[in-house]
Amino acid sequence: xxxxxxxxxxxxxxxxxxxxxxxxxxxxxxxxxxxxxxxxxxxxxxxxxxxxxxxxxxxxxxxxxxxxxxxxxxxxxxxxxxxxxxxxxxxxxxxxxxxxxxxxxxxxxxxxxxxxxxxxxxxxxxxxxxxxxxxxxxxxxxxx
Amino acid sequence: xxxxxxxxxxxxxxxxxxxxxxxxxxxxxxxxxxxxxxxxxxxxxxxxxxxxxxxxxxxxxxxxxxxxxxxxxxxxxxxxxxxxxxxxxxxxxxxxxxxxxxxxxxxxxxxxxxxxxxxxxxxxxxxxxxxxxxxxxxxxxxxx
Amino acid sequence: xxxxxxxxxxxxxxxxxxxxxxxxxxxxxxxxxxxxxxxxxxxxxxxxxxxxxxxxxxxxxxxxxxxxxxxxxxxxxxxxxxxxxxxxxxxxxxxxxxxxxxxxxxxxxxxxxxxxxxxxxxxxxxxxxxxxxxxxxxxxxxxx
Amino acid sequence: xxxxxxxxxxxxxxxxxxxxxxxxxxxxxxxxxxxxxxxxxxxxxxxxxxxxxxxxxxxxxxxxxxxxxxxxxxxxxxxxxxxxxxxxxxxxxxxxxxxxxxxxxxxxxxxxxxxxxxxxxxxxxxxxxxxxxxxxxxxxxxxx
Numbered sequence: 090x091x092x093x094x095x096x097x098x099x100x101x102x103x104x105x106x107x108x109x110x111x112x113x114x115x116x117x118x119x120x121x122x123x124x125x126x127x128x129x130x131x132x133x134x135x136x137x138x139x140x141x142x143x144x145x146x147x148x149x150x151x152x153x154x155x156x157x158x159x160x161x162x163x164x165x166x167x168x169x170x171x172x173x174x175x176x177x178x179x180x181x182x183x184x185x186x187x188x189x190x191x192x193x194x195x196x197x198x199x200x201x202x203x204x205x206x207x208x209x210x211x212x213x214x215x216x217x218x219x220x221x222x223x224x225x226x227x228x229x230x231x232x233x
Numbered sequence: 234x235x236x237x238x239x240x241x242x243x244x245x246x247x248x249x250x251x252x253x254x255x256x257x258x259x260x261x262x263x264x265x266x267x268x269x270x271x272x273x274x275x276x277x278x279x280x281x282x283x284x285x286x287x288x289x290x291x292x293x294x295x296x297x298x299x300x301x302x303x304x305x306x307x308x309x310x311x312x313x314x315x316x317x318x319x320x321x322x323x324x325x326x327x328x329x330x331x332x333x334x335x336x337x338x339x340x341x342x343x344x345x346x347x348x349x350x351x352x353x354x355x356x357x358x359x360x361x362x363x364x365x366x367x368x369x370x371x372x373x374x375x376x377x
Numbered sequence: 378x379x380x381x382x383x384x385x386x387x388x389x390x391x392x393x394x395x396x397x398x399x400x401x402x403x404x405x406x407x408x409x410x411x412x413x414x415x416x417x418x419x420x421x422x423x424x425x426x427x428x429x430x431x432x433x434x435x436x437x438x439x440x441x442x443x444x445x446x447x448x449x450x451x452x453x454x455x456x457x458x459x460x461x462x463x464x465x466x467x468x469x470x471x472x473x474x475x476x477x478x479x480x481x482x483x484x485x486x487x488x489x490x491x492x493x494x495x496x497x498x499x500x501x502x503x504x505x506x507x508x509x510x511x512x513x514x515x516x517x518x519x520x521x
Numbered sequence: 522x523x524x525x526x527x528x529x530x531x532x533x534x535x536x537x538x539x540x541x542x543x544x545x546x547x548x549x550x551x552x553x554x555x556x557x558x559x560x561x562x563x564x565x566x567x568x569x570x571x572x573x574x575x576x577x578x579x580x581x582x583x584x585x586x587x588x589x590x591x592x593x594x595x596x597x598x599x600x601x602x603x604x605x606x607x608x609x610x611x612x613x614x615x616x617x618x619x620x621x622x623x624x625x626x627x628x629x630x631x632x633x634x635x636x637x638x639x640x641x642x643x644x645x646x647x648x649x650x651x652x653x654x655x656x657x658x659x660x661x662x663x664x665x
Contacts, residue, residue, distance in 0.1 A: 112305070123305050136302040157301035158280040160313045161256070161267050166377075169304045195377040203374040211506050214499040221375035223497070228372065230347040231365035233310075233339040353655070355646040362643050400593070411593050424590040445589035446568040448601045449544070449555050454665075457592045483665040491662040509663035516660065518635040519653035521598075521627040 091182065093189040096131060096141045096151075103148035104128065104141065111151070111172035115207075127153075140189055142173070142182045149177035152186040156199060163200030166190065171204065183213070187220050235326065237333040240275060240285045240295075247292035248272065248285065255295070255316035259351075271297075284333055286317070286326045293321035296330040300343060307344030310334065315348065327357070331364050379470065381477040384419060384429045384439075391436040392416065392429065399439070399460035403495075415441075428477055430461070430470045437465035440474040444487060451488030454478065459492065471501070475508050523614065525621040528563060528573045528583075535580035536560065536573065543583070543604035547639075559585075572621055574605070574614045581609035584618040588631060595632030598622065603636065615645070619652050 096104055105124050112119050131139035131153070142150035153170035168190050173182040191202050202221070205228055206213055217223070240248055249268050256263050275283035275297070286294035297314035312334050317326040335346050346365070349372055350357055361367070384392055393412050400407050419427035419441070430438035441458035456478050461470040479490045490509070493516055494501055505511070528536055537556050544551050563571035563585070574582035585602035600622050605614040619634075626634050634653070637660055638645055649655070 153304040160297040205370045211502040217373045221373040225351045226349045226372040228370040229361045229365040358643040441592040448585040493658045495657045505661045509661040514637045514660040516658040517649045517653040
């Protein structure tokens with residue numbers, strides 16, 4: 090049975106394993122201190138938010154998200170990070186996390202939920218095409 | 234001579250004309266009240282921010298942007314709306330606005346500036362490819 | 378047991394059902410005469426070629442392909458149409474057809490096999506990403 | 522004055538310089554023998570075809586193209602290579618070559634002209650969006 094819940098202090102290690110898997114998927118590395126900082130902010134739950142997917146007592150997926158303003162509509166919710174444990178793929182973990190965040194965002198007055206993915210990530214996009222839409226928008230970024 | 238400045242109360246009408254041009258470019262419409270609400274928030278300058286490009290005393294371009302948190306890095310700046318008056322295209326207005334916002338974001342502690350565009354908007358992308366990078370990320374969205 | 382074979386005169390009706398499914402997938406329609414013309418050309422097997430995937434005695438998939446010259450390399454093989462019966466999806470029919478055509482093309486001196494798909498066809502792309510590469514090239518076309 | 526013509530034996534060197542520029546643009550290299558082979562085939566004009574854009578007596582652009590069959594429509598023309606001398610950019614050379622090939626293809630019974638470009642080649646795409654359409658199709662390829 091899959092449940093989606095806030096993360097408890099006892100989830101700290103399991104959460105970090107999953108978040109490291111996510112960071113590695115995009116071939117990035119983070120200083121250890123960033124994991125500490127992120128965890129503290131998730132526990133505070135003011136600026137950024139996290140949820141975990143639990144299969145029995147095992148943490149098998151995570152979602153990180155935040156709300157930000159919009160210049161011409163209601164606030165929007167950005168689902169920044171989403172990751173499912175490799176061993177738990179194909180069982181609806183990602184979908185359950187997305188639906189949970191969508192409900193949470195709606196209850197918090199958001200008019201839209203969005204996220205990014207790499208165009209080449211076709212496996213994830215099969216799911217994303219079922220629960221959301223790619224309307225042709227792409228991201229340009231510049232490190233400052 | 235092109236200057237980039239905050240918008241003054243006297244820019245209200247010229248700003249709305251430009252913002253309407255932007256909204257129409259993406260084939261959307263906004264209730265009039267949304268223009269009022271956006272303007273008030275830009276004048277407050279807390280959640281969302283605006284700058285105008287002035288050619289002499291004429292407003293020829295606008296940029297709307299905001300800062301939001303990031304789960305594993307410094308805050309980021311989202312340049313949500315960027316528009317240049319049709320008659321002033323090709324004279325560096327968009328580029329000047331982007332550079333201004335990039336500097337502002339850096340001074341405000343942001344580690345990244347980003348924006349979206351439609352993949353088919355190749356004219357704008359010629360500029361964007363010069364001042365930023367499309368690293369292959371695309372947007373999925375879901376109205377709530 | 379799946380086998381890939383040339384199409385026999387007795388496959389005419391089953392082939393047309395599949396090809397119609399393919400044409401409908403891309404929301405197109407063809408005059409009936411085009412099905413006749415295509416079939417005759419496939420039976421001739423000079424300019425364009427076809428193979429069928431058979432599951433027992435049932436035709437469950439089709440591939441249409443052709444060889445054309447290349448300005449600076451060996452000839453290339455264009456897999457123009459590929460379709461699997463809806464009821465037989467997920468059982469390797471598409472993959473088996475692609476592998477068969479790739480072998481055939483290699484034996485006929487081709488240096489490359491290629492095909493097109495719509496960028497939004499993420500379900501098919503999960504397979505395509507396993508057997509080939511999207512190297513970032515997109516198609517521009519103009520009806521004459 | 523820009524004219525589009527078949528390539529003459531006296532164009533051999535100028536043509537190779539342009540074709541090398543094209544090959545380098547895509548970060549590829551070709552053995553010298555491939556240039557010889559391509560030239561001989563263009564001079565024969567049976568399987569593959571070439572045209573040059575001449576500005577006065579200077580060759581400033583080239584187009585290479587071919588016709589191939591289609592499984593369910595008239596033959597199609599593939600514009601495989603298109604290149605304009607760097608010093609002659611922005612003067613309509615590419616557009617003139619495309620229009621010439623489109624006319625030629627129509628006269629030779631083709632129902633469509635198409636070509637590929639890399640999605641990131643936004644400069645070229647500004648022109649392509651004016652003379653043709655990207656209908657969302659992307660290319661998958663596999664070396665044999």
